[in-house]
Amino acid sequence: MDRVERKPNRTYVRKYTKKYVKRKWKTLRLNETAVLRKSSDVVVPEEYEAIGKEAFRKCQITSLTLPYGLKEIGEDAFRKSMYLKEVKLPNSVIRLGNGCFAECCVLHSITMSDKLKEIPENAFDQDKWLLEVHFTKNSQIQRINNSAFYECTRLESIQLPPKLTEIGDWAFRRCRELKHVKFPxxxxxxxxxxxxxxxxxxxxxxxxxxxxxxxxxxxxxxxxxxxxxxxxxxxxxxxxxxxxxxxxxxxxxxxxxxxxxxxxxxxxxxxxxxxxxxxxxxxxxxxxxxxx
Structure with a gap:
């Protein structure tokens, strides 16, 4: 009888170890956000090309306006922004940091930048009210990394970007209401x-x-x-x-x-x-x- 034999240890989603080359972008850092944090309607000034690590973590934002020309949003930049409802990334954004919009408990809509190549780990982890994720036909996203949409418990459907080749471990784990997925x-x-x-x-x-x-x-x-x-x-x-x-x-x-x-x-x-x-x-x- 033919037997399908088990092969030893296998990597399912490749590990991308190439280091990100840090650009000399003008960055809005945590120690510079005190005035902006006092407002519920945050408009990031056009002079900034990047938002730094944890810059608006646990901030009382209800609305967010990002300038065209913004290139990067850092790790955990908006994590636990408990009142943020919607995010529209300008098409100038080329990189998101891990956990950038994680645990935003009332975030219901996200529009992706066409120039992103990947969605990082834990990007929208435990955004329990996320209902809509928008990719355009020009989206360059090729990878959705580990736990990117972990426990987005109210997400019901998603049409994945057209150039996607890899979905990482736990990417949509426990998205209990996710009924329909359009795979490219x-x-x-x-x-x-x-x-x-x-x-x-x-x-x-x-x-x-x-x-x-x-x-x-x-x-x-x-x-x-x-x-x-x-x-x-x-x-x-x-x-x-x-x-x-x-x-x-x-x-x-x-x-x-x-x-x-x-x-x-x-x-x-x-x-x-x-x-x-x-x-x-x-x-x-x-x-x-x-x-x-």
Whole structure:
């Protein structure tokens, strides 16, 4: 009997270690924001090209105006700005720092800059009232990094940017109301627990996806049937485990690697008789439905 063998330690989302080259931008720093912090309506002066680390952390902002010409928003710059409701990034912004708008508990709308290449780790982590994320057709975003939208519990739908290739680990973890995701053609990797415990009602992956990391769609309890594209090479452990309403997982090809417990024991796996997927099902005790 053919067996799909386990390969040792694998990285699902590549680590980007290239150092960011710090530009000599005029930066609005924490020690310069005292006057601006006194206002609930903050207008960042046009002279600034960057907002520094924690510059407006825990600030009482209700509205924010950012100038065209702003290039960078630093790490945790607006973290825990508890009354900030909307953010529109000017198309001059090329970089966001980790956690820049995390824990903004009433933030409901964010419009991305076309010139961003990635969304950093924890950028909108625990923004529990986030309802809208806007990308334009000209968006340059290629990566959504780890925990970028972790526990955005009221986000119901999102159309991902057209040049996206990688979704990081835990990127949308526990977005419990996330029912609809439009994935772009060109997407290659979905990381570990990327959509763990989401409310997805259907799943249409493009035929460019190659890697589904461990528990990528774990506990998506509204899914009832999934058909995987034949581009998938790695189907890692527990990828659809915990999807209690999933009746059928259809796999019409033989991935290079299939991990353990990819679905619950009651889920049928639809495949070709005599395939490696069929052998995997027999070995692990899954019920098969054969494709004619």
């Amino acid at each position: 053609k060109g997407l290659k990797t979905i990381g570990m627990k990327a959509f763990y415990f989401c409310g997805l009602e259907s799943l249409e992956l493009p035929d460019t996806v190659e890697v589904l990391g461990p528990k990528a769609f774990y506990c998506c309890k509204q899914l009832t049937e999934v058909k995987l594209p034949e581009s998938i090479r790695i189907l890692d452990r527990s990828v659809f485990h915990g999807c209690s309403r999933l009746k059928v997982l259809e796999i019409r090809h033989d991935p290079e690697f299939i991990g353990e417990e990819i679905v619950n024991s009651g889920t049928h796996i639809r495949c070709y008789q005599g395939s490696k997927v069929d052998a995997y099902c027999q070995e692990h005790g899954y019920i098969t439905e054969y494709i004619e």
